[in-house]
Amino acid sequence: MDQTVVAAVTCAEPCGDCGAERECHGVQALVDGRLRWDTELDCAACGSRLTVCGGALPPERRAQLLAEHGATALRVTGPAASRVAVMRVLRAELGLDLAFARAMARQVLEGECSGTRPEMERLARALRVSGVAATATGP
Ligand SMILES: [Zn+2]
16 A cells, blocks of 8 residues: 655644634645545643544645645656646546646646645656656655
């Protein structure tokens, strides 16, 4: 089985119970080919704890992940990887429409596609399953 890949951030936000600032730990993880985002909220002031599993990754947390961990690049290393094969994987994995998948496939083939480690690892694995030599490189 493929190894789980995680990227985590810590932030602070107002507690929903008492209004004090509480800690929030967010983890984006690649588990069995799927991305998940789990958060754990911990309030030192009132002691409330909340764990939210499987939520959507908010854009500001994704930006924080990239800022703190750096962007991971997706590289296609095989000789003359077919854009059609890459597009097919992108459409299947991300549910992109044709135009968007075509634009993103171009970025992938030119080495300009980057994102969080779990996101890029997920695409690299899916590409390899389809016979395209791909790696997620960087942080
Ligand atoms: Zn509280």
